[in-house]
Amino acid sequence: MASHQEGPWLDDAAGRLIRPYTVSGGRTQPTAALDLLSMVMATGTSPQPHMGPEHSLALGLCEGPTSVAEIAAHLRLPAVVTKVLLSDLVECGALTARAPRFHANPTDRSLLEAVLDGLRQRL
Secondary structure, three states: OOOOOOOOOOEOOEEEEOHHHHOOOOOOOOOOOOOOOHHHHHHHHOOOOOOOOHHHHHHHHOOOOEEHHHHHHHHHOOHHHHHHHHHHHOOOOOOOEEEOOOOOOOOOOOHHHHHHHHHHHHH
């Protein structure tokens, strides 16, 4: 029986029921420029009808500004697959995306540690 808490593509006993790249239709290149720290947010526009349930799940995680890394962690999908899903949603106007804001140095160790701490708390 599929676990309702984990989403439609995970089963408590069997594990992942759908291969990650099936979720993105085999695509590995997002059409929008997104990185793990990019912030995405729902616009209130509905996704296109042909988009799958994974798109709806991703969109549901974006009520407020959320990083691509956080969404990938929640969906338990590889980052590249998550980027493809999110770029589909950006293209249809359901999401907005912006580059992360860095206060000084984008490779500042304290910033990277803060991101890592945030991801650990979510997982």
